[in-house]
Amino acid sequence: xxxxxPNSLEIEHLLVELALCINDLQVYRQxxxxxxxxxxxxxxxxxxxxISFVRNHKSPIRLxxx
Numbered sequence: 001x002x003x004x005x006p007n008s009l010e011i012e013h014l015l016v017e018l019a020l021c022i023n024d025l026q027v028y029r030q031x032x033x034x035x036x037x038x039x040x041x042x043x044x045x046x047x048x049x050x051i052s053f054v055r056n057h058k059s060p061i062r063l064x065x066x
Contacts, residue, residue, distance in 0.1 A: 015051055022047055 022044060029040050 011054060015054060018047060018051055 025040060025044055029037055029044075032040060
């Protein structure tokens with residue numbers, strides 16, 4: 001039986017929340033100006049890259065808001 005650490009559960013929860021936010025952003029993107037849409041696309045790419053990075057690394061990682 002495999003045990004999952006509380007930190008891993010919290011990270012997984014945050015990843016699910018981020019995925020939901022990404023889906024919401026994709027819906028709202030259709031209502032934006034071209035410049036706003038380009039900025040949203042860049043932010044979306046960064047979020048997707050962050051999600052992939054965290055999912056692919058097994059060691060504990062501390063993320064800091066900048």
